[in-house]
Amino acid sequence: MYWNQSKSGVYTVKTGYVVAKEGRDNIDNRLVHNSDTSWEIRKHTVWKKLWSLNIKLKLKHFLSRCLQNGQATNEAIHHRIGKGSVWCHGCGEGTETIEHIFFFCPKAQLVWRLAPVRWDGLVELQCNMWRWWEAVVDSAGEANGAERIQLTVNVFWQLWKARNKMVFQMENVDAKAIVDKAQLEWLEYIAANETDHQTHASLEMEVHVPQHWEPPKEGIMRINTDAAISAKMVRTGLGIIARNWHGQIVKAQGIIGKRRSDVATEESLAIRGALEMAQFAGWTKIEVQSDCKNIVSSINSGNVQDCKLQTILEDIEALKNSFDSCLFSFVPRTVNACSHALAQFAVRSVRNFEWEDLFPIWLSQLASKNMG
């Protein structure tokens, strides 16, 4: 190993000092070149690992600036614009480099004594943030490596925030508070991520196929729709049933058609029929359910794949906007049993029907059975 800045290739105290002092603008200069591993590969590895860390994006950007000497430390500012003091606002004892803020300032040293993460083996590398970090990254595979690294970045972040508080607000944040805040934010991030996973898991579990019809929320009218087609009799039947949040049937309707048709058309007509029923009755908040997945997703996405349906879907869109709230959802056949039975009833009927207040026994029984 040698310092490449020395012409002779021999390390001298003076050369080392020059490197440490002048090498701050350029990470290339910050490295001790090693004949075994190419600098490019090492650089690539460090960046790749940095961006794959399980920490807030904000912290990744922060750390990347620290490694490239991009943080506005007094020393960096002075170097760039040739003005201002280079001294640390905290202790007044050293040049404020990123290494000073993170390692050498008495405040930083106290923080690392209190912090639940220690890097005692890397003390020798502290004069060069890049090299120090590279060694930290190399330890990622060790026990709790990833967590130790996450926590470390949080400590740096809080040290930097405390530094800014001091510089801009003349406010002193004590070492204990810095450590506590770093640990707290780290734990919160971990917890939030775990909750995310749990939420995903429970969402997946909730996607189980419901077997029963469930009443809507208070104030909302739920309308289930279905269609039946009898090719043999050249008949169609639409079944529409509205129930309130108590699960009581409010209105039921059957609409017959004497024509050949296809399922998608009839299912769309049933949904349009539901909206017309609701508009006529003066309901303002409704939820329409259908067991035809394609139509429901066409309505919800506003995406019409079938031109034949265009006119009906446009009617639905127009009607939808006349309600305070109007939602469409897909439900399996089992949940849609009442409107299914109504559609079957309609396809065998000779005329349309509409029931209000009084309902056939079979429908009332089916509705209460359907609620589970």
Ligand SMILES: [Zn+2]
């Ligand atoms: Zn200091």
